Amino acid sequence: MSAIACIYHSNKEPVSIEHINGMMGSLQQYPADDVQVWHKENVFLGCHAQWITPESIGEQLPYYDYKRQLVITADAIIDNRKELFDLLQVDYRMRKNMPDSQLILLAYDRWGEDSPKYLVGDFAFIIWDEKKQTLFGARDFSGTRTLYYYHHLQKSAFCTTIMPLLTLPYLKKQLNEQWLAEYLVVGGMVDTVDDSLTPYKNINQVPPSHSITITGEKEKLKRYCTLQSDKKIKLKSDGEYVEAFQEVFQRAVDSRLRTHLNVGAQLSGGLDSGAVVSFAAKTLGKENNLLHTFSYMPPRDFKDFTPKYFIPDEREYIKSTVNYVGGIKDHYYDFEEKNSYSEIDELLEIMEMPYKFFENSFWLKGMFEKANEEGVGILLNGDRGNFTVSWGSALDYYSILLKKMKWISLFQELNQYSQNAGGARLGRVPDIARIGFPIIDKLFPQGKPFQRPKHINPEFALRTNVYSKFKKNGFNQEGWFTTSSIYEERKRHFEHTSLWNAGNTLSSKLSLRYSLWKRDPTNDIRVIKFCLSVPEDQYVQNGVDRALIRRSTEKFLPDEVRLNQKFRGVQGVDWVHRMTRVWGDFREELQVLSKDKKILEFLDSNLIKKSLLIFEQGHRPELATNSDYKILMRSIIIYRFINNFN
Numbered sequence: 001m002s003a004i005a006c007i008y009h010s011n012k013e014p015v016s017i018e019h020i021n022g023m024m025g026s027l028q029q030y031p032a033d034d035v036q037v038w039h040k041e042n043v044f045l046g047c048h049a050q051w052i053t054p055e056s057i058g059e060q061l062p063y064y065d066y067k068r069q070l071v072i073t074a075d076a077i078i079d080n081r082k083e084l085f086d087l088l089q090v091d092y093r094m095r096k097n098m099p100d101s102q103l104i105l106l107a108y109d110r111w112g113e114d115s116p117k118y119l120v121g122d123f124a125f126i127i128w129d130e131k132k133q134t135l136f137g138a139r140d141f142s143g144t145r146t147l148y149y150y151h152h153l154q155k156s157a158f159c160t161t162i163m164p165l166l167t168l169p170y171l172k173k174q175l176n177e178q179w180l181a182e183y184l185v186v187g188g189m190v191d192t193v194d195d196s197l198t199p200y201k202n203i204n205q206v207p208p209s210h211s212i213t214i215t216g217e218k219e220k221l222k223r224y225c226t227l228q229s230d231k232k233i234k235l236k237s238d239g240e241y242v243e244a245f246q247e248v249f250q251r252a253v254d255s256r257l258r259t260h261l262n263v264g265a266q267l268s269g270g271l272d273s274g275a276v277v278s279f280a281a282k283t284l285g286k287e288n289n290l291l292h293t294f295s296y297m298p299p300r301d302f303k304d305f306t307p308k309y310f311i312p313d314e315r316e317y318i319k320s321t322v323n324y325v326g327g328i329k330d331h332y333y334d335f336e337e338k339n340s341y342s343e344i345d346e347l348l349e350i351m352e353m354p355y356k357f358f359e360n361s362f363w364l365k366g367m368f369e370k371a372n373e374e375g376v377g378i379l380l381n382g383d384r385g386n387f388t389v390s391w392g393s394a395l396d397y398y399s400i401l402l403k404k405m406k407w408i409s410l411f412q413e414l415n416q417y418s419q420n421a422g423g424a425r426l427g428r429v430p431d432i433a434r435i436g437f438p439i440i441d442k443l444f445p446q447g448k449p450f451q452r453p454k455h456i457n458p459e460f461a462l463r464t465n466v467y468s469k470f471k472k473n474g475f476n477q478e479g480w481f482t483t484s485s486i487y488e489e490r491k492r493h494f495e496h497t498s499l500w501n502a503g504n505t506l507s508s509k510l511s512l513r514y515s516l517w518k519r520d521p522t523n524d525i526r527v528i529k530f531c532l533s534v535p536e537d538q539y540v541q542n543g544v545d546r547a548l549i550r551r552s553t554e555k556f557l558p559d560e561v562r563l564n565q566k567f568r569g570v571q572g573v574d575w576v577h578r579m580t581r582v583w584g585d586f587r588e589e590l591q592v593l594s595k596d597k598k599i600l601e602f603l604d605s606n607l608i609k610k611s612l613l614i615f616e617q618g619h620r621p622e623l624a625t626n627s628d629y630k631i632l633m634r635s636i637i638i639y640r641f642i643n644n645f646n
Contacts, residue, residue: 001050001053001077002074002160003027004046004125005023005159006044006046006156007019008128010042010133012041013154015041015044023157026164031513031515034051036060045062045128046062047073051260052261052517056100061073065102068105069130070108071130072126074104076104076121076124077519079255080120084107084119104119104125113213117225120526122140125137125138133215133216134213140209141208142504143195143500146508146509148204148206150204154217155170160512161352162200175642176197176198176201178466179191179197180199185467190499196221209223209225210222227525227528231533232534232535233530238538238541241548242551248527250279252521252522252524256521261376262375262377263291263376264371265379266381267293267330268295268296268569272386272389274562277293277325278325281328282556285327290327291327291328292329292331294379295315296332296367297313297315298574302577310569310573312570320558321558323558325556325557339579340575341585341586343361343365344358350513353641355502356634358637359624364506378519379516380521381518381520383503383520391531392545392549394421394545399436403436403437411425413543414428416542416543453627455634456603460602494528534548577621580619594612599642614629
């Protein structure tokens with residue numbers, strides 16, 4: 001709900017007013033309901049507040065507790081308030097109006113450095129402990145809110161965003177080459193393997209699931225949360241698993257509806273966002289409140305080139321959900337004039353770093369813009385659903401049955417699966433065998449396996465020793481996990497906090513710009529722990545993949561959405577099509593880039609030259625998934641970012 005700031009001098013040197021004004025002044029680019037500071041000699045805490053929850057209206061933040069001699073500044077929404085009130089034995093008369101920041105302060109007073117373990121929600125906070133002369137801060141388990149910091153000898157500074165830190169005279173804007181090397185090598189949408197790095201030298205971030213303690217010149221980072229998937233719950237029937245899921249998921253959704261503003265949700269035609277919307281609308285409807293949904297669609301002149309099982313335009317399924325659920329005011333946007341290329345500079349300014357999600361960048365930002373126009377304070381989504389509520393890959397599960405030689409169960413499942421998803425009953429057996437026994441692929445490869453092109457200049461990679469660091473962290477030279485199965489990948493997903501930074505950085509910084517919070521019930525730690533404890537046979541059964549969420553949304557979602565196993569929504573495949581008007585500019589900038597010696601210190605010039613050959617084919621929207629197009633677009637984003645250091 002806020003952008004927070006802090007400066008601490010452990011040598012008792014007073015914090016200057018100029019430094020305070022510089023940091024707080026830099027935050028003025030964001031809208032605020034209130035701006036306050038707390039300053040005492042060598043310690044300063046500040047808050048650029050946006051009031052989202054009812055309890056935050058008029059909140060004193062930073063807040064000084066005279067009795068406990070503790071000061072807090074916080075960017076937080078806490079979801080397990082009742083549980084904490086009971087554990088901390090808070091007077092019932094104080095509970096209704098107590099801001100989340102004061103609740104965090106009470107938790108710290110009780111549990112000290114262990115306090116983040118007890119907090120459920122999205123948060124980043126800093127506490128000055130006057131008695132201990134210690135600065136303590138933490139970031140929630142998945143890093144939903146950002147928290148950057150500088151610490152060297154006797155000076156420390158913290159902020160929600162990076163640019164305010166660069167107003168301090170002892171911090172220079174310098175490129176962190178180690179960050180860049182990891183960014184260029186790591187796969188997917190991930191930024192780096194080292195989750196404490198930022199693109200700016202001498203500026204780090206508190207990693208997800210970590211707290212930080214600074215006492216004198218000593219800095220201590222501590223991981224307080226590790227999610228494990230080892231222990232499985234055993235209930236008596238399939239119905240009990242459904243009831244247990246509905247209970248924990250409804251609680252997660254309801255706790256994220258706490259706002260004095262409108263509630264919105266991003267809605268696609270799929271299960272995850274549909275489940276969030278249906279559970280949210282159920283609760284909002286009890287108080288006659290509407291849920292605003294925001295959905296993306298391709299422009300009218302887009303020609304679908306995708307395979308028949310992909311659906312770029314999901315309106316049919318979205319409308320079906322909206323009509324079935326009720327209590328929804330639905331909004332649809334094609335952002336016809338927007339494109340990935342023209343939005344680069346603004347996204348770089350918002351992100352303060354390069355980004356990889358360019359195919360969807362313009363509409364992800366656009367959803368926040370439109371939600372803000374509708375007076376939305378909370379924007380729900382289901383981004384984490386693939387690894388939690390809608391977990392359950394049929395073919396991977398069937399490979400387990402195959403390895404365990406459970407032939408009867410396997411063939412029964414395959415028979416039902418072919419009826420639900422289409423295709424021959426035994427036609428998938430070779431694929432299942434390859435999943436279950438990877439040695440088959442090595443002995444009898446099917447065609448040439450795809451290898452992701454290496455974007456990094458080999459000399460730069462050698463100089464930063466990036467591949468050795470990847471190996472130590474369980475990543476291969478392709479920039480991804482060395483895993484043997486999807487189950488191992490899921491395990492790594494919740495163990496490696498580096499995977500969580502990129503998407504949450506975008507959400508956190510867009511929330512500041514548009515005064516609304518993106519909140520994900522599928523990412524609730526209570527939901528994650530429950531889903532990790534559910535046996536695999538609850539996720540795939542009777543020929544149905546993602547079976548638990550499908551069964552749990554009966555009477556919540558229409559069957560054409562709930563039971564759909566034949567078609568999948570796909571977003572962002574129109575990004576090349578949208579660039580028709582700017583294609584010449586895109587090509588011209590790439591030609592300049594390909595000759596720029598400074599940028600080619602970091603990027604592989606041979607790869608860029610090879611990728612540039614694609615322009616000889618002309619503007620081809622159907623190549624939106626082509627790796628050459630993606631390399632060139634990412635090169636432009638990095639090129640512009642690095643030029644900002646000059």
